Amino acid sequence: MSSTGTEDLEAFRRRARDFARANLGPASARTAAGALRNDRTDEEELAEVAREREVQRMLFDAGLAGICFPTEYGGQGLTLAHQRALNEELAGYEFPTRFQAPTLSPCAAVLLDFGTEEQKRRHIPAILKGEELWMQFLSEPSGGSDVAGALTSAVRDGDEWVLNGSKIWTTGAWWSDWGLCLARTNWDVPKHRGLTVFIFPIRQEGIDVHRIEMLNGSKEFCQEFMTDVRVPDSDRVGDVDDGWTVGTRWMFHERMLTNSPLVTVPVGFGHGGTGVSSLVAIGARDAGRLSEPVVRDLVGEARMLDIADRELRHRVGQGIATGVMVDQSAALTRLFSGVTATRIRTIGFEVVGTAGAAWTDEDGQLAHSADDYLMRQVSQIGGGTTEMARNVVSERVLGMPRERSLDRDVPFRDVPRGRPSSRS
């Protein structure tokens, strides 16, 4: 790499290609199917996590981690074009999926935006080396979409803060290392003005990680209970009571998902590729229905949606990067990919016929169609619901009037938090 300028794109591409060929195994079919299938044991899951830490370290040592991260924090300081080239060269290879979201974006992205110099120097290189997996401590049991209504409290005690409360919908918190947490530090001001962001290790006394069983048996999602967790003030991100400034960027990074320049996603992988519609076609073939015109119509529709989703991501990513589109346009891709993924799951179920109701272990791809269908709304819920994305698009992109809210100009402690108990 030249010290005077950016590494030549073609040289970079060759370097990435040589690395992948020499060091990486093939992508597993399992990752292409997407998250949340109940198809591996805890031991297998932990082995995959360990392998991903290893691969992340190999990428780091080869100068292929953190392509768009600044060099002073261990990144490569290169461009989006380099990141895209890496995505192309890694197509078909194993890669550390679990490090991308939420570790690199939004967590590391938020640290880059708001972290202190010390926080960035401590954590970003560690993340890029595969030493730290991060989770978002954002949603709470009391409200998923109303993120700023967080009830987890942080109370100052000298140079420390004491946190109490509960967070939920963290994917894989049981094998993760650090949390990025939104907590309430002031109950006497309106809700957006009393929040602060903290970071802390997940494995510590006072944090109880409970694994939630989803309807398909998956236990990837977790809920955490925090009891008197002590966090030094030096692990506060952003100013006291200014957590919503951080939170707004945080959610922007979350909506960017795999479109973020900070994230590596091999071309053809899961979302943004054509992997899911290919599985639909394989399911139809295994069910012996691929020659039926109605099934072919559905297979064609699934491929159409897969590619439209991919191309929309490219367009919006480019639009935001060049300033032609406002940052909030990221909600467009979140909305579109959520809705289309749901539709593709439905098609996948439709084309397999009765195997959608009952199957055997020998049925291959057919066996997962029912669970995928039962879980199909996940793509419209996780990472912020599509309803919230529609609010963002209409209000922040199109400039339409905001919804009336009853919690805007009152101290948060006076905001109703449930149905008033009736007197009988």
Added chain:
Amino acid sequence: MLLALSSDQELFRETTAKLLDELVPVGELRRLREDADGFGTGYWRRGADLGWTSLLVGEHHGGGSISGAGLVDLALVAYEFGRHAAPGPLAVTNIVAATLDEAGGDRFDGVIKELLSGEAVATWGLAEAPPNDGLDSVLLDVRVEGDEVVLNGVKRPVESGGRADYLLVSGRTGSGLSQVLVPARTAGVSVSPMHSVDVTRRFSVVAFDDVRVPLDLVVGEPGAAAGQVELQAGRAVAIGCAEAVGAMQTAFDLTVEWAFDRYSFGRPLASYQELKHRFADMLSWLEASHAVSDAATAALASGSADAAELLSVAKAFIGDYGGELMQDCVQMHGGIGVTFEHDLHLYLRRHTLNRAIYGTPAEHRARLADIVEEQEGLA
């Protein structure tokens, strides 16, 4: 439309938009409703002067692109055509000019010159009478007899068939396809007007009854035109998609404007969450339509291996989702949205027209299934 245009492309797009604003404002479109051709020769020549008909033709034939990728530049014109619901045989004239340039040799130099100057108009006959109006069914018979070819069959719908000076006819010679450039006034050619869903685009049934023309009016080799026909169809899809997206953009913009202006129950339509959420959905479809249209055009222009897949994605997606967007714009307007007086239908018509020609969404989904099957080795 592309997010990032070069300054030359932007100037070209803007000049085209201004010319359309000047020559074919909506009042003029309404007047042209009664015009047999749907456009005037003066209008077409002004556009040709700007370069509307030269972009797919090589420089040695007097053509030339703005960016080096003529189809990408032409898609900018098509997008503006859609935004203005503009008249004129944009796709077919360009397709014929490109094919004569690429496959015709020097004997068509004179015709190309006439097309580039706007002096003459050409059209292309691909589809035939139902049920042979599908993407892959070409039955019109092209028979070689000595130094002549004889054409028998019917083409419909043929765009600007009543106005065109030259008809490029795709027909069958044995098991292969042939293309013949038939001058419109040749004996045995009969043209009868059809009804059209568009206000200004005209279509005809063109019958060929023992039409004899010299062998040198065959473009390329007899029986060997399948590849060229496929390329022409791809170009028609790309141009039609760019137009359709332009029409969607105008309809969407008009409807957003309306939602802010129109008050019900003391508040603007734009303040109702139910409607706001539909606008969000529509914007996601609109931006995805821009994205797939641009990707397909770029892929075809560069000869990329995934061009066929992207073209079918664009045609199917823009047809289906664009149709929903258009009709939801009508719904948001209420009763005024289904009147002739309101402008919305001008764009709805253009989108509807382009949805139905050069392969319906269902036909393109079927093509996508073929592509997936082959890619995944499932055949």
